[in-house]
Amino acid sequence: MAVTEVEPIVTARLGLPESWTLKTYVDNGGYAGLRKALSMSPGAIKDDMLNASLLGRGGAGFDAGKKWSMLAKGQPSYLVVNADESEPCTFKDHMLIEGDPHQLIEGTAICAYANGVTQAFIYVRGEFALGVERLTAAVNEAYDHGALGRDIFGSGFDLDLVVHYGAGAYIVGEETALLESLEGKRGFPRIKPPNFPAVSGLYGCPTVVNNVETLSYLPWIVINGGSSFSRMGEGVSAGTRLFSLSGHVNRPGNYEFEWAKATFRDLIEHPRLGGGVRNGNQLKAIIPGGASSPWFGPDKLDMALQHDVVQKAGSMLGSGSVIVMDHTTCAVRAAWRIVKFFHRESCGQCTPCREGSGWLEKIMIRIEQGSGREEDLELLLDVCDNISPDITWPPKQTTICVLGPSIPPAIATSLNMFRDEYLVHIKEGGCPFD
């Protein structure tokens, strides 16, 4: 296994001067994908998407082509771009929005055309001040350029694109909460089943929801063909993929490379990628796919960064955020920080998550600060169990959405891997790392 030499797709233009402008975009082949798409039939594009095997990059990892094929017939239908990226240590969409907004707009237009949608929305995290500025400027440029609006590039296809700013809630990244918020209501997730957006989404109409990165691949896929995409990578882990690498590495950042070919070790140690653990420190643990994923120990370093492989090993690649912790990290404190995040961001709609998140955080603080009791360890697991029965992977849930079941993994895996550390906190009445 190794980092292969395939050309990057979604980050190809990022180094270019003023890469966010229409001029740079068009000078570098921008909107050719949309022009080609408009010359094809929507059905042909959708078929080719099934060849591409483009897994959604927003976290759930659902095949985009399959999702489109499940879109219920019904007028109107909508396309909503999930640009609310708020998960800790996930920062790839942020970069794509700031660095190459036209690529996203082009991908959005292709998706809309393929799905017969004439009204699309980009729900963008409001805190992305620069991103929002560049994205809205790009939308205006795209309208002027004829890539949005009426009769796009003379094809007869119309598309309106509205940029909507989020107001600072992580939960609104969850697609049904996002739709509620877009409708002007509180960002409470809807109950799935039955409220799958493809059947009953925005204003009760069939709706495609896709992630920024997912859609950013579309211009390339249309130009090069779906099978060129799926030729890269391995099985369902097709194409290239962006990873947000963070934590105790020498070179944190976003890296795009061919999927399923590299290992965690490659990502962390390759000189063009992570460049190794900082200060030559020892690796303690990896969080492979965002705050909600179960942790791995150093024993998994040589595992391929591959969707089904990681899944089988009891975790996930999620939104592609890999967090590295070296031996100076307190596992209890790290797990507490994650629980604290989910507690803050729980929408409060359903009881187990609303109450359980706060309770878990309080117990974690207590242990970290030296007032833990040994029985707290069992209590932690049992409270987790009441949110996510049996603490399995993939998780089951007593909750409405999967934010609730996102809390147990950090606690359960850290406790499993570092039980001794928890016990030291309890016995010594404080954090040994302080």
Next chain:
Amino acid sequence: MTDQKTEQEQEKETVSIVVDGKPVEAKPGELVIAAAERQGVYIPRFCYHPRMRPVAMCRMCLVEIETPKGFMLQPACYIPVKPDMQVITTSAKVKKAQDGVLEFLLINHPLDCPVCDKGGECPLQDQTLAYGPGESRFVEEKRHFAKPIPLSALVDIDRERCIQCDRCTRFAEEVAGDPLIEFIGRADELEVNTFPDHPFASYFSGNTVQICPVGALLARPYRFKARPWDLEQVESTCTSCAFGCRVAVQSSSNALTRYIGIDSDPVNHGWLCDMGRFDFEAVNSADRLGKPLMRKPGAEGDEDELVQVSWGEALGAAADEIERARSVHGPGAVAVIGGARLPNEDAYAWAKLAKAVIGTDNVDAQLGDGLPAELVLGLPRASIDDACSAPAVILLGPDLKEELPVLFLRLRGAAINRDMPIVELAPQRSGMSRYCRTTLAYRPGEAAALARALVEGSESDVAGVSAGAIAQARELLEEGAVVVLGRPSLAESAESIAAAAGALAKLPGVRFLPALRRANVMGALDMGMAPGVLPGRVGLAEGRDWFSGAWGAVPPSRGLDAAGILAAAAEGRIQCLVLLGADPVSDFPDRQLARRALAGAGSVVALDTFLNPSSRHATVVLPVASYAERSGTTTNIEGRITRLGQKVVPPGVARPDWMIAVELGARLGDDLGVESLEDLWDEIERLAPSHAGVTRAMLADRRHRDGVVAPIADGRGPDAPPSGAAAPDTGASETGTTEDGAIEELKIIDPMGTPGLLATAAQGVPATGVAAADPRDLGSAGHGDGGPRPPLLAFSAPTDYTPPGVDAYSLRLVAHRTLYGKATLVQNAPSLAHLAAPATARANPHDLERLIAGGGSRLRVRSRRGALVLEVVADAGVPRGSISIPFNAVGADAGELIDATRPVAEVRVETP
């Protein structure tokens, strides 16, 4: 039609599911929680409410339901049944999930049960007892909020107790249409609150307190007043308006403490308005009349004053006044105004006293604010459910939100959930307008012309409404309609509306739901408390033989209505005016006439619960038992007869009105021939043709818990199935009455349906006069003396009516009521009294610009009758050329401007 058929067909179908291994037949689309419950499998719940859309937020009802991925924990309140669905409610997994949810709910719950209003009747307490853990594993600091803060003038919230079930917020938005409370914050800081500076000023706010499953929402009038286990209760019917919401009347130590809405499927669905819910305070008032009063000369030089006397003296004096008037000037010199406050039995006793004993037909239960009795009784009648399931509704009546609030909820629900078109004919926009497909704002006084155009079509504009709007409205009526009929404005005469009703009656298959608001006005009319009618919806002429035979005598000819009586009194032609819970000085549209009448009447005998501006002028004041202090029956707008419960005893020596009628009858030398409420009801059932077959046994039968709509179809004896659909069981604690009248405990099904009823296990059926008796044989058609039963009144179109021409220099007055006004009950309920506001005029912005060209916000409004100076605001909901002034506001109001003899009130407006 085809749609309806499929609906019917669907209804017949059932879906078989398996719950805990046992087969259960469910209705298509039914939620698992409800289907299981009908089979006796109770799944615990907090957020589920059978009258609202499920949200599955609390997760208390998690059960295992089979899915393609195997059995999964799913909320039973959210998942509809599917054929052969497998449901497990008792597994260890289910138990653990439910225990877990309860534990979660409790960790941040303050557990201040000892000082919590809900303690003792709290679903959270109860379910913790039934399903919860023995001890707490939570050793952390609980989440804190400032203790109760006001949401509105009537409701406080203790956010620490809230379990975020979304019932209150859902109710406010979904049922009431007042989305003024919302969730704020997130995670365990999630709280219910109002938007800044926008209190939860909803007429229906008390319902949220009732459906809150914990003590988070607190009703100010009840807070800390009682502990649930001290409460006694009885079922009854609210009579604060004529809609007839079913209530549980609760008391503690002979004081009313609370009303709880009972879910009556054909009527109120468990909801109450805040006036009906909280005006019990007036019953408890220290200002209630408890002793008879008589006017006696004051001390040297002082004016006459009302002084306390014995019943004997007071009744003697009242009988003397009546007798003197009758013997000197003839029976027509005695007149009776009022009676809508009275239960049916009392209204009957008074009708009999007036019409048979005294011999006067100058009797009117309405105060010039209703519609002619013959019209109301004769029109083909629709039920509330008929109106809510009609192809369309024509609304020609008052602002229902202000006058019949829960009817507003029902029709709003139908408009929203069934997309039922409502065509509103109104002189101004109302609380219902936003739910109407169209509001045809007609020029006051010209309702009939508009109604005619609606029926016949019109090429040109009519009554200020464009021909196009009329044509569009007509399209909505093609499938038929129910008319909700009342008085849109008290400044427009009843004749005008009667003529409009006559026009609308020509619509094929049309039926009418009367929108008269006053307590038991429908029962009083049924009992003959109006000129020209006799008990049982019979005309004076048609019923003459029958009732002469039964009663001995009936008045020779049609008498005067309230307006006629007051006019006659003002001219000195009424020697004795009996006010039967009536306050014409405050309530009659033409205030000036009412004042002159009170001054001009020879003597005034008032039966009332309070001294009011009219009874203050009385010669004799007789204190009467009020609501909840006596039993009887009442009749709502659709003709539904239900039983009133007694829970407390009247103040002092106050008596029920019927007893006073009997006493006076005896003193006037004529025995009414009845000694009890039972006697009265039996006589009503025997003599009043519309009530034939509605026996006491029938009314006492639990199958008729929702009451009986009169008249009942021929051949329907006491064993006939209940009229109207059975209510979905919402767990009101029930007691049933067996055939022999013994009380049996019925199973409690859902403590979450109407919280409050559970803890105060029912104290028994209302101890009404209509307690169970042996089902009677109806016997022969006649009573022996008067030949066959007379026919019920049939509708005959009133004579047509021509509106007055438009006077370009005047504005036409629109006078309407608001829920909180100067009515006795509201004013004597401290929690409500301060919600009544002084009158403010509203005028169209265009008119206003012209009217107060000089600036300012006050106007002088003048009519032939009088003048008012008041604030005015712009309101585009008032058409140009009209001015809207509330009728029952505290202080001076539109009543000062109305002339009862005029079809419409024209007013001139100037800056003061």
